[in-house]
Amino acid sequence: MTSRFKQALESGKFVVTSEIAPPKGTNLEIMKHHIELLKDKVDAMNVTDHQSSVMRYPSLGGCLLVKEQGGEVILQMTCRDRNRLALQADLLFAASRGIQNVLCLTGDSIILGDHKQAKSVFDLDSSQLLETVRLLAKGKDLGGNDLDGPVSFCAGAIVTPEADPLEPQLIKFEKKIEAGAEFIQTQAVYDLDKFKKFMDYARLFDVKILAGIILLTSAPMARFMNKNIAGVNVPQILIDELAGAPKGQALKKGIEIAGRMIQRIKSEKMCDGVHIMAIGKEEVVPDILVAAGIL
Amino acid sequence: MRSGKGEEIAMIRSITQRKPDDEIEGLLQGSSRIFIIGCGTCVTLTRTGGEPEVQAMKKSLSGKGKIITGHTVVPVACDNLTHEFLTEFGSQIDPADALLIMTCAYGVQAIARQLKKMVIPALDTLFIGKETGIGQFDEVCSQCGTCIIGETGGLCPVTSCHKGLVNGPCGGTNHGKCEIDSEKDCVWTLIYRRLKELGRIETMRKYQRPRNYQKEPKPGKVLLPTT
Numbered sequence: 001m002t003s004r005f006k007q008a009l010e011s012g013k014f015v016v017t018s019e020i021a022p023p024k025g026t027n028l029e030i031m032k033h034h035i036e037l038l039k040d041k042v043d044a045m046n047v048t049d050h051q052s053s054v055m056r057y058p059s060l061g062g063c064l065l066v067k068e069q070g071g072e073v074i075l076q077m078t079c080r081d082r083n084r085l086a087l088q089a090d091l092l093f094a095a096s097r098g099i100q101n102v103l104c105l106t107g108d109s110i111i112l113g114d115h116k117q118a119k120s121v122f123d124l125d126s127s128q129l130l131e132t133v134r135l136l137a138k139g140k141d142l143g144g145n146d147l148d149g150p151v152s153f154c155a156g157a158i159v160t161p162e163a164d165p166l167e168p169q170l171i172k173f174e175k176k177i178e179a180g181a182e183f184i185q186t187q188a189v190y191d192l193d194k195f196k197k198f199m200d201y202a203r204l205f206d207v208k209i210l211a212g213i214i215l216l217t218s219a220p221m222a223r224f225m226n227k228n229i230a231g232v233n234v235p236q237i238l239i240d241e242l243a244g245a246p247k248g249q250a251l252k253k254g255i256e257i258a259g260r261m262i263q264r265i266k267s268e269k270m271c272d273g274v275h276i277m278a279i280g281k282e283e284v285v286p287d288i289l290v291a292a293g294i295l
Numbered sequence: 296m297r298s299g300k301g302e303e304i305a306m307i308r309s310i311t312q313r314k315p316d317d318e319i320e321g322l323l324q325g326s327s328r329i330f331i332i333g334c335g336t337c338v339t340l341t342r343t344g345g346e347p348e349v350q351a352m353k354k355s356l357s358g359k360g361k362i363i364t365g366h367t368v369v370p371v372a373c374d375n376l377t378h379e380f381l382t383e384f385g386s387q388i389d390p391a392d393a394l395l396i397m398t399c400a401y402g403v404q405a406i407a408r409q410l411k412k413m414v415i416p417a418l419d420t421l422f423i424g425k426e427t428g429i430g431q432f433d434e435v436c437s438q439c440g441t442c443i444i445g446e447t448g449g450l451c452p453v454t455s456c457h458k459g460l461v462n463g464p465c466g467g468t469n470h471g472k473c474e475i476d477s478e479k480d481c482v483w484t485l486i487y488r489r490l491k492e493l494g495r496i497e498t499m500r501k502y503q504r505p506r507n508y509q510k511e512p513k514p515g516k517v518l519l520p521t522t
Contacts, residue, residue, distance in 0.1 A: 080458075084505060105466075106460065106465040106466065107458075108467065109458065109467065109474050109475045111457075112474070112475070120458065122458045122460065123505065123506075123508075124505050125458075125460045125465075126465075127462040127463075127502060128462065128503075128505045131502070142505065158466060159466075160466050163466075163468065164469075164470050164471070165471065165484060167487065168463055168464050168468075168483055168499070169463075169464065169466075171463055171496075171499050171500055172463035172464065174500065175462055175463060175500065178502065179502065187466060230466060230467050230468060230469035231466065
């Protein structure tokens with residue numbers, strides 16, 4: 001059966017996904033609250049996999065929570081922590097429990113996280129993980145053996161439209177599509193005119209594009225991202241807008257900016273939808289959707 | 296070493312780093328009489344186990360109450376004939392409780408095989424590398440057994456990419472630098488520029504299959520066929 005998320009992508013509607021992060025520990029109350037809040041407002045929730053290499057409750061566990069609460073879910077999988085046996089086994093497990101969407105990522109460096117002395121794996125990379133998903137769907141594993149029981153995923157990957165230099169990223173983007181990516185989430189975009197240029201290129205390929213929206217919470221946070229996050233460029237005009245917000249109102253301004261951008265992406269039909277990353281502020285995602293005129 | 300043209304010959308070297316003092320002290324606990332061995336090759340170049348470093352170690356350990364029965368810098372510690380060189384130091388080595396060896400692990404193991412003495416490494420061996428600038432050493436090959444540099448313009452992503460990625464850069468690359476260090480070049484940017492320069496950018500589009508780790512046996516071993 002085709003996943004609800006894939007059906008949404010194929011329906012031609014403006015698709016909205018939202019990122020959701022599992023907790024540090026076993027207290028799942030806040031995550032359950034976020035799931036409850038978002039499950040009927042977005043087309044799918046995308047559960048992070050030890051984001052920024054910080055050890056947390058697993059993405060698979062988070063995905064099962066979303067399923068239990070009746071939401072549609074995308075399993076994030078990085079290649080950092082598992083070799084090809086473990087990755088395939090987790091895909092089998094996910095498939096057996098009704099998880100039908102997977103986002104294949106390389107994964108951040110261990111050095112960025114909170115277990116800096118750990119061994120990083122990278123037995124496969126994101127393109128190879130996508131190929132693996134496709135292979136499992138054919139009933140075979142990477143060892144060439146037959147599998148008993150179906151495995152089917154709607155697989156996706158990411159791209160950084162403002163990378164510098166850009167061409168190596170675009171070559172990899174095309175490799176990911178060739179390896180079976182059906183949808184692509186982008187790194188956060190803020191300069192929509194630049195994004196439109198990327199889309200002129202991306203439209204040449206048979207793949208759905210979800211524009212990445214990272215909620216800006218303050219001017220310092222925007223400056224921090226410009227300095228530290230690869231491929232993120234918040235234009236000065238937006239930083240000024242955040243800085244000009246009345247005291248205590250920067251988050252409200254950030255919600256307004258995110259809403260405004262989503263509205264423009266949607267009304268100008270720039271791409272197939274958006275992926276909202278509200279990093280730690282998942283509870284305001286509905287406010288962003290209201291600001292965007294979607295809710 | 297110099298070539299006939301007067302240029303410095305930068306051979307591959309075993310690159311080492313001195314262990315912290317407290318770790319060396321811990322390893323020497325219970326050994327009061329110490330014989331120190333340095334090496335005239337790689338560790339002299341990296342200034343981790345040459346004559347000055349052996350002298351400094353002698354001074355430091357003497358200050359901590361150890362009896363230094365003797366010390367020497369052997370020409371090439373990993374050589375099978377190192378024990379012959381050490382024969383003349385027999386009267387200093389025999390009374391020692393331990394040999395503190397300021398060479399790479401190849402040297403430590405060669406000496407351990409050749410002498411009936413407890414060996415204590417004073418250095419950690421990091422990689423086999425080259426001196427690429429004054430005082431700078433870089434790993435250029437990690438001996439993975441599945442060489443792909445014929446498709447990457449002679450630059451090795453398995454070694455020089457922090458994640459060892461073979462299908463192109465990750466999303467962490469930023470202005471041509473690496474996610475983990477804004478001073479470190481992203482090797483995939485370098486590969487891209489090299490292939491572009493050579494008019495072979497299409498090579499970058501080739502899907503590289505998952506690596507075959509059987510080609511990198513652990514432990515590494517090769518037997519030449521008998522003729």
